[in-house]
Amino acid sequence: DAGVIQSPRHEVTEMGQEVTLRCKPISGHNSLFWYRQTMMRGLELLIYFNNNVPIDDSGMPEDRFSAKMPNASFSTLKIQPSEPRDSAVYFCASSKGTGGGWQPQHFGDGTRLSIL
């Protein structure tokens, strides 16, 4: 089975440009998570969705960040306008929730974002 698929793998862009990161979760998973990883702050949860509905976006750093999940097989994380401090590796993960608890989270390979 295919894992979590993220695109692009690498993105280099200039400050002020709009950046869109994409994620396809594992088929059948009903939860999707966006994380950011930096040396200074480690792995941080930005936002997560359950059944395509945003549940908790308290980790989104500011209004320049937005995320959508229009259907069960696709999500985007958008940064507009981008700033150099947004440079990081962004991960998408998915999991399947069951009545008895939660299943392991599975991560995509990440998008390495560099804002010049």
Add this chain to the structure above:
Amino acid sequence: GIQVEQSPPDLILQEGANSTLRCNFSDSVNNLQWFHQNPWGQLINLFYIPSGTKQNGRLSATTVATERYSLLYISSSQTTDSGVYFCAVERGVTGGGNKLTFGTGTQLKVEL
């Protein structure tokens, strides 16, 4: 929020050695997962282990939820075990949505 502390922060092993990584957390949890981030940056889920003991090949994990810690055992280490090991937890609240808080990790290097 919940605090997650991992020890040791860094570890160097000779191939074939055994090791134990520790994860302490500050509150009760209903969800604990161990991950390995390999040198290429990929994050691999090793265990979903809110309590008890599990084994997968040379790796095993034990969580003692009442004492707020988890241990990851690596036996007969190999160079492919190198990377960063993360513990991640979710507080034991009703309606939790698999919202994980990650520790700072243990950087492991296995040498020949």
